[in-house]
Amino acid sequence: MEADRPLADQQILSSRVLRKLILEESYRAHVGHIGSALSVVDILVALYGGGMRLTSPDDPDRDRFVLGKGHAALALYAALFLRGWLSRAELASYCADDSRLGVHPTHHLPGVDFSTGSLGLGLSIGAGSALAARVLGKDRRTYVLLSDAECNEGSTWEAAMFAGHHRLANLIVVVDVNGQQALGPTAAIMDQSRMPERWASCGWAVKEVDGHLPAAIGEALRPHDQEPLAVLARTVSGRGVSFMESQVDWHYLPMSDEQYAMALAESEALR
Secondary structure (H helix, E strand, C coil), X not given: CHHHCCHHHHCCXXXXXXXXXXXXXXXXXXXXXXXXXXXXXXXXXHHHHHHCCCCCCCCCCXXXXXXXXXXXXXXXXXXHHHCCCCCHHHHXXXXXXXXXXXXXXXXXXXXXXXXXXXXXXXXXXXXXHHHHHHHHCCCCCEEEEEEHHHHHCHHHHHHHHHHHHCCCCCEEEEEEECXXXXXXXXXXXXXXXXXXXXXXXXXXXXXXXXXXXXXXXXXXXXXXXXXXXXXXXXXXXXXXXXXXXXXXXXXXXXXXXXXXXXXXXXXXXXX
């Protein structure tokens, strides 16, 4: 099957295959966070399909990645499998007893640079990584994938101001702007409509992009020479499955047998 072969055989990091893997493993494990994982599929395709400079998870000069929204870890695990850094058997151990693949990622896994999932701390980790590269004289970059709800956190803006002040041009943030969070619409809980202006006021270059167009995301990821970059990727939670799209319940719910069959069919049809 196509989804049983890593990137080395497929020659492409496919959004369709990534969605299929997410649905298969979340169904098998009977674990939620499906909507959050599906919303970042195309962002991860852009990052792991060429946006980041990666040869192996052990290369000291590789770009670094921080998954701020750690609850979308299943999407990251699927991308690591497609890069050939996880086996299919280990991917199939997601959330099983004694598995290294938990709901949130840990740095014990090949390709996972930092343990994450405490929302609001991802950008602080990323800023530290970018500053460390500068101090060491390395040209590697650090990429941080945040949720828009993490922009409710004061620690996110402290890190943003720090990065802007120190002009960490090797730091790139992608914000998954799907407009919802655990308790409801982001606009109702903490309005983010002025997000571009907020990042710019902290000294960041800002780009806005359709978060479901990997080529456009890849183009937007080109860093600036003098300042950190924030890419605001407009996405849909649960992308590719009609009954999940923009539905807060799918932040939590696992799928029934019938729902899984429907979700798999719809995601396969999406191009």
